Amino acid sequence: MQKEGIIKFRLDLIPKIPSIDERTIHSINTIRTLLLQKQWMGVDESGIGYGNLSLRSNELGFFITASQTASYPLLSPQQICWITRWNIEQNFIQAVGILAPSSESLTHCAIYQSCYQAHAIIHIHQQKFWEIESPYLAYTPLGENCGTSSLAQSIIQLFSKVHSSSILGINMRGHRSGLIFWGKDLWEAYQKIILFEKLSIKL
Ligand SMILES: [Zn+2]
Numbered sequence: 139m140q141k142e143g144i145i146k147f148r149l150d151l152i153p154k155i156p157s158i159d160e161r162t163i164h165s166i167n168t169i170r171t172l173l174l175q176k177q178w179m180g181v182d183e184s185g186i187g188y189g190n191l192s193l194r195s196n197e198l199g200f201f202i203t204a205s206q207t208a209s210y211p212l213l214s215p216q217q218i219c220w221i222t223r224w225n226i227e228q229n230f231i232q233a234v235g236i237l238a239p240s241s242e243s244l245t246h247c248a249i250y251q252s253c254y255q256a257h258a259i260i261h262i263h264q265q266k267f268w269e270i271e272s273p274y275l276a277y278t279p280l281g282e283n284c285g286t287s288s289l290a291q292s293i294i295q296l297f298s299k300v301h302s303s304s305i306l307g308i309n310m311r312g313h314r315s316g317l318i319f320w321g322k323d324l325w326e327a328y329q330k331i332i333l334f335e336k337l338s339i340k341l
Contacts, residue, residue, distance in 0.1 A: 178262035204237035
């Protein structure tokens with residue numbers, strides 16, 4: 139059985155508040171508010187947070203929401219992690235932050251390293267979207283559970299076969315209700331989810 143919200147990678151966490159500019163925090167909070175309203179991100183009935191988002195840093199690596207922060211209406215730099223280095227094969231992440239990065243950080247690493255057009259990523263949970271067989275999505279294998287190095291490797295393989303502009307997002311078959319979208323910024327990633335929703339109604 140898959141365990142959600144549990145960190146499965148080796149983490150080297152430098153315990154400091156990451157320095158994030160006001161504009162970045164504002165764009166994170168703007169998109170998070172929309173995702174929380176849609177319940178594409180939030181806290182499930184067993185109290186476990188779901189959904190996360192990230193965006194590339196101009197300097198190095200990317201910023202990602204910290205683990206179990208979905209219950210906060212607004213985030214400050216204390217609830218965000220800066221991932222500075224990673225190695226998917228070695229199941230390793232180095233980050234700067236007060237809290238650990240999202241347990242699904244390796245999935246984001248895989249997208250940033252294989253898709254240069256991706257500058258922001260949104261991971262949502264939506265059961266109905268997840269159940270759809272859609273030509274607008276690519277699919278990871280059923281056996282790949284959330285947050286694992288092996289799922290991240292499957293995503294890298296997927297990008298070697300499918301061009302990122304030919305799909306709207308990825309459906310993680312082995313991660314119940316889990317889908318992931320990306321874009322040049324958070325707004326574009328969010329708009330892809332909205333477009334997917336519209337196109338899916340017609341399917
Ligand atoms: Zn998830």
